[in-house]
Amino acid sequence: MTSISTSYEKLKKFLDEFISGNGYTNIMTGYITGELQFLIFIIVLAALFRMFSFPLAIIMLILVTALALYFTPTIIGVEKENSNDLNRVLYWFLIYFAIIIAITLWGG
Amino acid sequence: MTTIPSNLWSIPLIVAIPLLAAIVVNALYDKRAIRYISIISALLTLGISIISPYGYHWFTGHPAFDPTTFTFTFDPGIPGFRLSLEFFFGPMQQIMIVISSLILVFCVIMATSGLTKHQGPYLAMIFLLFASAAIIIMVNDLYHLWIAVEIGSLIVVGVVVGSGTSISHKAALKYAYFSAICGSGLAIALALLLGITGFPNVSDVVRVINIFGVGGMETILYISFGFFILSWMYAGGLAPLHPLKSEVYGASYPHATAVLQAQSKLMLVAIGIIMLRIFGTLPFVKEVMIFLSIITMMLGVVIALLQIDFRWIIAYLIISHSGLVTLGIALGTKEGIIGGIFQAVNDIIYMSVLLFCCEALYYFGGATSTRGSFGIAKKSPWLCAAVLLGAFAASGIPPFNGFQSEIILIQASINAGFPEIAVIILMVSVTTLIALLRAIYRIFLKPPENEVAANAQIPKSITIGTWLFIILTIIIGVYPDIALRFIVPFVEGGFLP
Numbered sequence: 001m002t003s004i005s006t007s008y009e010k011l012k013k014f015l016d017e018f019i020s021g022n023g024y025t026n027i028m029t030g031y032i033t034g035e036l037q038f039l040i041f042i043i044v045l046a047a048l049f050r051m052f053s054f055p056l057a058i059i060m061l062i063l064v065t066a067l068a069l070y071f072t073p074t075i076i077g078v079e080k081e082n083s084n085d086l087n088r089v090l091y092w093f094l095i096y097f098a099i100i101i102a103i104t105l106w107g108g
Numbered sequence: 109m110t111t112i113p114s115n116l117w118s119i120p121l122i123v124a125i126p127l128l129a130a131i132v133v134n135a136l137y138d139k140r141a142i143r144y145i146s147i148i149s150a151l152l153t154l155g156i157s158i159i160s161p162y163g164y165h166w167f168t169g170h171p172a173f174d175p176t177t178f179t180f181t182f183d184p185g186i187p188g189f190r191l192s193l194e195f196f197f198g199p200m201q202q203i204m205i206v207i208s209s210l211i212l213v214f215c216v217i218m219a220t221s222g223l224t225k226h227q228g229p230y231l232a233m234i235f236l237l238f239a240s241a242a243i244i245i246m247v248n249d250l251y252h253l254w255i256a257v258e259i260g261s262l263i264v265v266g267v268v269v270g271s272g273t274s275i276s277h278k279a280a281l282k283y284a285y286f287s288a289i290c291g292s293g294l295a296i297a298l299a300l301l302l303g304i305t306g307f308p309n310v311s312d313v314v315r316v317i318n319i320f321g322v323g324g325m326e327t328i329l330y331i332s333f334g335f336f337i338l339s340w341m342y343a344g345g346l347a348p349l350h351p352l353k354s355e356v357y358g359a360s361y362p363h364a365t366a367v368l369q370a371q372s373k374l375m376l377v378a379i380g381i382i383m384l385r386i387f388g389t390l391p392f393v394k395e396v397m398i399f400l401s402i403i404t405m406m407l408g409v410v411i412a413l414l415q416i417d418f419r420w421i422i423a424y425l426i427i428s429h430s431g432l433v434t435l436g437i438a439l440g441t442k443e444g445i446i447g448g449i450f451q452a453v454n455d456i457i458y459m460s461v462l463l464f465c466c467e468a469l470y471y472f473g474g475a476t477s478t479r480g481s482f483g484i485a486k487k488s489p490w491l492c493a494a495v496l497l498g499a500f501a502a503s504g505i506p507p508f509n510g511f512q513s514e515i516i517l518i519q520a521s522i523n524a525g526f527p528e529i530a531v532i533i534l535m536v537s538v539t540t541l542i543a544l545l546r547a548i549y550r551i552f553l554k555p556p557e558n559e560v561a562a563n564a565q566i567p568k569s570i571t572i573g574t575w576l577f578i579i580l581t582i583i584i585g586v587y588p589d590i591a592l593r594f595i596v597p598f599v600e601g602g603f604l605p
Contacts, residue, residue, distance in 0.1 A: 027414075034410045037409070037539050045399075045406070047528050051395060079411070084282065089286070100334050
């Protein structure tokens with residue numbers, strides 16, 4: 001587990017390495033804003049699981065918050081998984097399809 | 109709504125004129141006449157979609173039979189099956205097609221003034237793209253739905269290839285690869301529906317499911333839904349296919365992207381409504397659609413923040429805002445569906461403003477990268493004003509049109525019992541503004557560090573198109589009923605009479 005301040009340090013270090021020299025560029029602002037937005041998005045999304053059941057939403061909220069803090073900076077992972085390589089898109093495509101079929105068949 | 113128990117003259121023309129124009133301009137290849145033929149065809153399509161009455165056109169089979177009058181009828185009060193493969197042109201279809209054909213007009217003018225060679229095949233693809241979009245928004249049977257989605261997907265590939273760069277070729281190839289998977293998926297979904305119900309007409313399918321049920325074949329219906337949603341993801345670029353769709357948007361010419369994104373929105377609305385009509389009563393269907401929409405909204409806008417090119421920022425924002433459209437439909441309430449369709453109309457308009465501004469940047473030597481600063485505001489203050497207004501509209505700032513549809517979506521989310529979704533919509537709006545202003549500041553407002561063409565001559569068509577669409581954003585923003593009066597009767601009337 002890592003604290004917020006060290007998360008910031010980790011993100012800044014990555015970006016400093018990524019952009020050699022001055023890290024305070026508009027790219028840096030994009031990454032930091034993206035990181036914060038993504039964290040809030042997934043926390044709100046986890047809370048939305050209350051539409052299925054409240055205990056599930058609480059578990060998801062705790063799980064997502066813990067994972068987000070542990071894996072921060074998450075934006076790097078998001079960017080990597082967002083690749084337009086066919087293999088990666090196909091992988092996520094199958095995962096989504098499997099989840100949709102599982103939820104609808106078991107849930108319905 | 110008045111039902112017209114006869115084939116409507118205008119529906120074939122809305123589809124046939126672009127098809128004929130595509131054949132003719134392709135045959136002319138590089139001749140000067142292409143410009144005039146294309147513009148006249150696009151204007152004709154626009155004119156017909158404006159003056160056309162509302163009604164049906166059926167191709168085979170027949171409408172419902174009224175035993176009291178011994179005539180065919182589309183009257184929903186007559187408990188008969190239609191059996192027809194049909195198109196329906198109603199108020200919602202009208203506003204969507206009018207806006208799309210207006211974009212087609214400017215796209216054709218920009219393409220013919222910007223491109224110097226091979227205009228014919230490229231414009232043919234643009235016309236076919238429009239035709240596929242027009243078909244899909246009017247379609248009310250499973251066969252035409254599949255054909256429109258399949259052809260529309262292949263034409264997208266053609267338009268992207270027409271942009272002629274190696275990036276666009278790669279993007280087109282990847283998109284074509286998934287076309288094979290998702291097109292087949294949709295065919296399976298439709299075959300399963302046909303097998304369960306025995307009817308190809310969507311209204312008949314809905315009637316069978318609602319009246320007779322599916323006789324313990326819910327599992328088959330769910331599998332059909334699973335395959336259906338794949339085509340929805342693919343056609344609209346929803347997650348996880350958003351990297352491919354955004355690549356398609358970013359790798360095309362901006363004027364082509366304007367038509368591509370309009371086609372995508374039409375597909376999202378059309379397929380979304382058909383899914384809602386057929387599967388809407390099944391448990392967990394709306395939940396799946398809602399989660400898919402939210403993930404698309406989130407990923408699109410977050411990835412837009414990381415982009416370093418104005419074209420790609422817009423590409424990802426188009427994806428993100430597609431999630432807003434599908435979210436409204438996925439909520440399944442009347443308010444939500446109205447908000448979703450209204451968002452689609454508004455989204456097409458304000459994204460076109462941004463894309464036309466992006467097209468104008470090509471005349472400054474392609475100054476779209478945010479790595480440099482070009483000081484375009486000093487060279488072209490009107491362009492800077494236009495892009496700022498477009499950004500405000502996209503971010504849902506009043507008095508622009510984006511505000512009106514987003515406020516409906518927020519209210520619909522809260523009324524449906526999902527305040528979290530309202531929070532996400534607000535966050536998407538704010539993040540959209542951040543992503544756009546970041547690029548606008550670097551490209552337009554920051555003192556120049558990089559040289560661009562000093563005496564860039566932006567074609568009048570771009571200027572007129574941009575400002576026309578800005579005026580539209582303000583008119584709809586101030587007086588939303590101008591668009592809502594087309595959408596509300598369609599939704600409150602139960603989609604189709």
